[in-house]
Amino acid sequence: MEIKIKKAQLKNRKKKPVDETKLGFGKVFTDHFFNVKYKDGKGWYDPVIEPYRKLQLDPTAMCLHYGQEIFEGLKAYRGPKGEIYLFRPTENIKRMNLSAERLCMAHIDEDLFMEAMKKLIILEKDWIPHGVGTSMYIRPTMIATEAALGVHPANEYLFFIVVGPVGAYYPQGFSPTKMYVSEEYSRAVRGGIGHVKAAGNYAASLYASRIATNMGYTQVLWLDSSEKRYVEEVGTSNIFFVIGDELVTPPLAGSILPGVTRNSVITLAKHLKTKVVERPISIDEVITASKNGSLKESFASGTAAIVSPVGHIHFRGKEYSINGGKTGALAQKLYNEILQIQYGLKKDPFGWRVKILDGKKS
Ligand SMILES: *Cc1c(COP(=O)(O)O)cnc(C)c1O
Numbered sequence: 001m002e003i004k005i006k007k008a009q010l011k012n013r014k015k016k017p018v019d020e021t022k023l024g025f026g027k028v029f030t031d032h033f034f035n036v037k038y039k040d041g042k043g044w045y046d047p048v049i050e051p052y053r054k055l056q057l058d059p060t061a062m063c064l065h066y067g068q069e070i071f072e073g074l075k076a077y078r079g080p081k082g083e084i085y086l087f088r089p090t091e092n093i094k095r096m097n098l099s100a101e102r103l104c105m106a107h108i109d110e111d112l113f114m115e116a117m118k119k120l121i122i123l124e125k126d127w128i129p130h131g132v133g134t135s136m137y138i139r140p141t142m143i144a145t146e147a148a149l150g151v152h153p154a155n156e157y158l159f160f161i162v163v164g165p166v167g168a169y170y171p172q173g174f175s176p177t178k179m180y181v182s183e184e185y186s187r188a189v190r191g192g193i194g195h196v197k198a199a200g201n202y203a204a205s206l207y208a209s210r211i212a213t214n215m216g217y218t219q220v221l222w223l224d225s226s227e228k229r230y231v232e233e234v235g236t237s238n239i240f241f242v243i244g245d246e247l248v249t250p251p252l253a254g255s256i257l258p259g260v261t262r263n264s265v266i267t268l269a270k271h272l273k274t275k276v277v278e279r280p281i282s283i284d285e286v287i288t289a290s291k292n293g294s295l296k297e298s299f300a301s302g303t304a305a306i307v308s309p310v311g312h313i314h315f316r317g318k319e320y321s322i323n324g325g326k327t328g329a330l331a332q333k334l335y336n337e338i339l340q341i342q343y344g345l346k347k348d349p350f351g352w353r354v355k356i357l358d359g360k361k362s
Pocket of ligand 1: 073197233235236237238257258259260261262301302303304
C-alpha cells in the first residue's frame with residue numbers, strides 16, 4: 001500500500017521550539033501526522049501523511065463509549081553524525097497487534113506500520129532535538145470509529161501516529177522517586193487487559209495515583225489484585241529490585257505490561273553477568289529485605305526514562321529508604337549502557353538499533 005504524503009504549506013508550519021531544555025514531555029507535536037482507516041470487508045485504506053489537524057469523530061464513535069482504544073510509545077534518537085535510530089521498533093509493532101487482538105480491534109499490517117513511522121520521522125527529522133537524552137517521541141494509536149451505540153467490536157477503526165520532540169528525562173541527573181504501595185486499588189486484574197497497552201488501564205490508575213501524589217509520593221507501587229500481596233508494576237513502568245546479589249522482577253503473569261525496556265534490562269543485566277530472576281516478589285519480602293539490608297536497589301523501567309531509580313517506599317504508614325535514597329550502581333550502569341546503544345554511541349551487540357536515516361559521512 002502506497003503512503004500518500006501531503007505536505008503542510010510553509011506558511012502553516014509551526015515554530016520549532018528553540019530551547020531544548022524546556023521541551024518537557026508530550027506537549028509539542030510536529031507539522032504532520034500519519035493516519036489510515038479500516039473497515040470490515042475492505043481492510044485498511046487511504047494511508048496518508050498529512051498536515052497535523054484535529055480528528056473528526058461522530059459523537060457515537062465507539063471508542064468514546066466502550067473504550068476500544070490502544071496505543072504504543074517509542075522514540076527516535078539522533079546519533080552523533082545526524083543519523084536517526086529507532087530502538088527495537090518491531091517489539092512495539094508486535095505489542096500493538098497483541099493489544100488489538102485482546103480488544104477485538106483490527107490487526108495492523110506490520111510493514112505498513114514500520115513504513116509509516118519511518119516516512120513520518122524522516123519528513124519531520126528537523127524536529128528531532130540534538131542533545132543526548134532528548135528524542136522524538138512516537139505515539140501510534142488505534143481507535144474504534146464506527147458510529148453506533150451497543151456493545152460489540154466496532155467494524156471501523158482509525159490508526160494514527162503523532163510524533164513530537166521531548167526533552168531529556170534527567171537534565172540534572174537522576175532524582176530517585178518515592179513510591180506509595182496501594183493496598184486498596186488495582187490497576188489491572190489477571191484475565192483483564194493489564195498486559196496490553198489499552199487506554200482504559202491508565203484511566204483505572206488515576207485515582208490511586210492522585211492519592212499517592214497528595215501524600216507526596218511520585219508513583220504508585222501496584223500489588224496483585226487478588227491477594228494484594230505480590231508486587232506488579234510501578235506507575236506505568238515495570239519494577240526491579242536488587243536483593244542480595246540478584247536482580248529480581250515479577251514474571252509476566254497476565255496483569256503486567258511486557259515492557260520493551262524491561263526485556264532490554266533483563267537481557268543486558270544477564271550480559272553483564274548479573275543474575276536475573278523473574279519470580280513473584282511479595283511486598284513483605286521487599287519490606288523485610290529493606291529492614292535487614294539485603295534490598296540494595298530498586299528501579300522502574302520504561303521508554304520514557306529508560307531506568308528510574310526508587311529511593312523510598314511507603315507501606316502501611318511507614319517509609320523505608322532504599323540505598324539511602326540514592327541511585328544504585330546497577331541502575332546507573334544499565335541506564336548508561338541502554339542510552340548509549342539507543343544514541344549510536346556504542347556497539348549494539350543485541351541488534352536493537354534500527355537506523356532509518358544515514359548521517360553525514362565523516
Ligand atoms: C508502556 C508501559 C510500560 C513500559 O513499557 P516499555 O515498552 O518499556 O516502554 C510498563 N508498564 C505499563 C503499564 C506501561 O503502559
